[in-house]
Amino acid sequence: MTLTFLERRPVIAIAGLACETSTFSPARTDAPAFHPRRGPEVIAEYPFLNASTALGSAAEWHGALIGHALPGGMVIRDAFEELASEILQRLEVILRKGPLDGLWFDIHGAMRVEGIDDVEAELLQRVRSVIGPDVIVSASMDLHGNVSKNLVHQTDLITCYRMAPHEDELETKERACQNLVDILKRGPGRAVRPFKAWVPVPILLPGEQTSTRIEPAKSLYGLIPGVTKVPGVLDAAIWVGYAWADEPRNHAVVVVTGWDAQPVSENAERLAHYFWDCHEEFKFVAPTGSLMECIDIALASPSRPFFISDSGDNPTAGGAGDVTWSLRRILSRPEFQNPSGPVVIYASIPGPGAIDRIVQAGVDAVVTVTAGAEVDHVHAGPVTLTGRVHAIKGGDRDAVVEAVLKVGSVFVILTKLRKPYHHEKDFTELKLSPRSADIVFVKIGYLEPELFDMAADWRLALTPGGVDQDLPRLGHQRIHRPMWPFDRTFPQAPDLHAHLIAPSNEPLLS
Known part of the structure; x- marks a missing residue:
């Protein structure tokens, strides 16, 4: 007897590559540096997916390939192509076993590959070409990652760490998986997609000035739990961005996800305005x-x-x-x-x-x-x-x-x-x-x-x-300007209106 979607456990694949990459370092990162994990090795990396846990037993989890490299220099193009191709091949094998409902995209968000801008969005686009448009994708990221509009457009759920240092890394990844399981319980495919509000903020600071141990980042990130309790909101996330790479996507971002467009947009804008209003208060975490x-x-x-x-x-x-x-x-x-x-x-x-x-x-x-x-x-x-x-x-x-x-x-x-x-x-x-x-x-x-x-x-x-840590002396050329702290005066207040993406994944408001 064939079970209906709501009668069976959802089938979820796991894939992703992570490497925080400085474009100002002459170092290069090759494929072995990612220490790739495949199949059951992937599941074993995450204790919250153990079959004895509620989350682990709530879905049928399939590891494709994950790779987490020590932060470093630019990723060699051939290394990326090798690993990306293997991810696609392994996803095809998973799909041959039956329908795929969800994908957990485990990334950092600040990877740079030779010749490719916005590489996480590029990788996800390739993944989508294999798994199709209806599979629900949940991404977890480092708060020092970069979230382009293209990346948020291709994901259905996206979240990041709420602490720097990242003492909540596993908690964040578990939240990304739990959100994915919860959303899949509502039904298959596009019908269950939430709204996403994306707000770019013209700030690019190092982590040493945005630690959540101290103000103003402590209070900024302290707003997130309250936002997630607002009716109609599922998740809220604030990215500081990655300061040591020179790409147009490198800047702070706020993303709020949920079922009701109005509170999703309003709260994304509220977080973005709070972030901007305190931009001059960010100081180094130590003398x-x-x-x-x-x-x-x-x-x-x-x-x-x-x-x-x-x-x-x-x-x-x-x-x-x-x-x-x-x-x-x-x-x-x-x-x-x-x-x-x-x-x-x-x-x-x-x-x-x-x-x-x-x-x-x-x-x-x-x-x-x-x-x-x-x-x-x-x-x-x-x-x-x-x-x-x-x-x-x-x-x-x-x-x-x-x-x-x-x-x-x-x-x-x-x-x-x-x-x-x-x-x-x-x-x-x-x-x-x-x-x-x-x-x-x-x-x-x-x-x-x-x-x-x-x-x-x-x-x-x-x-x-x-x-x-002295960012201006590095010589960024490709980031959007004006950008704090590279620019100390702004001709006008930044536009912090939310870009809302509807559940169909078609732009609702640009």
């Missing part, structure tokens, strides 16, 4: 300064450990991770040249050749190695280090091999491939104790939760690199 100013403050402070963000080369924002500009200056400080000086940890600098030499020499050996600037040599050349090998560790997902070289009083972490250092175990597994260090340098922007809780005090050093 800032030049690298040397931050070091001087740290040395004079009694607070320990004192963290300093080497923000311009942050690999979790898209930096190459091998800029040596800061490390060179740290090692030149006379305070750190004596082995008994202040205990300093520096995380980190890639050097494949240096790692090979260190591994060959072994722990406690004194070696001279050269590292860094193999990818980004615009800001400084390679750095040569002579020191004692403190620790060696293999098997890391990102770094592959890590080593610690003590140079003077500085414990320099070297890696075979770049790696972000966000967790205490990242240090302790290398026989380092960040809690008892005097100063800890990390290539990061705002401190991730574990580091933030650990730091007695911290500063954000405004250092150069592919994700420079």
Whole structure:
């Protein structure tokens, strides 16, 4: 007996590629960097889709392919084509087994591929060519992603994180899936599509000025739960956008989704106006300064450990991770040249050749190695280090091999491939104790939760690199102007009227 749509569990596929991509970094991202997951591996990535959970049992979930790369440089075109083609092939296999009702599009939103603008919309357009126009698509994104009108037009449900740092990542992805299941319970195809109100906002700020830990972002994002409780509204989302790429789609966006056009549009505009009204109030999440100013403050402070963000080369924002500009200056400080000086940890600098030499020499050996600037040599050349090998560790997902070289009083972490250092175990597994260090340098922007809780005090050093916090000096050419903070005066107030897309996915109001 054939079950009707409402009698059977909906069938939902999962696909997506994610890579936060700086167009100001000379680095390139290849296919293996996405660590692709296929079929059952996809389902296993998300604990909320376990068959024992209510959501996992509410639908028949099929993994096509997902790939999440560490943020970095431009994605090589052939790499994208390879992965995108496999997604389409795997969706075709799923479709051959029976009808497909929904698709969860798991993306970041700030990926840049050689020769393709708005690549997430391009990927979804290709996916639509396989799954057809009637499959309901729910997208989940990073709030630092970019939402073009084309992308929101092709999705039916779209949401993003509400916290920066992204402590609600899994919660957001679960919400995207739950919304999709709930909407499919209403019936098949186009008949159940909600309204979407899209409002572009001419603001493009780095995450370090829009953290939800502080005002005004804290209050801005604090409005979202109230909006979602408005009758006729299903979801509300605010994107800050991605500041380190130069594309026309790079700017802030508000999207509200729901069943009643009027509250959907009105609340989208209300959020957009609140965002714009406080645009001059966004400040850095921590006190800032030049690298040397931050070091001087740290040395004079009694607070320990004192963290300093080497923000311009942050690999979790898209930096190459091998800029040596800061490390060179740290090692030149006379305070750190004596082995008994202040205990300093520096995380980190890639050097494949240096790692090979260190591994060959072994722990406690004194070696001279050269590292860094193999990818980004615009800001400084390679750095040569002579020191004692403190620790060696293999098997890391990102770094592959890590080593610690003590140079003077500085414990320099070297890696075979770049790696972000966000967790205490990242240090302790290398026989380092960040809690008892005097100063800890990390290539990061705002401190991730574990580091933030650990730091007695911290500063954000405004250092150069592919994700420079001083946005105007990067040289954007393709973003829409005027745009805050690139432009400090606007000839007229921005147009913050909602672009409403009707349930048919045809533009209702442009």
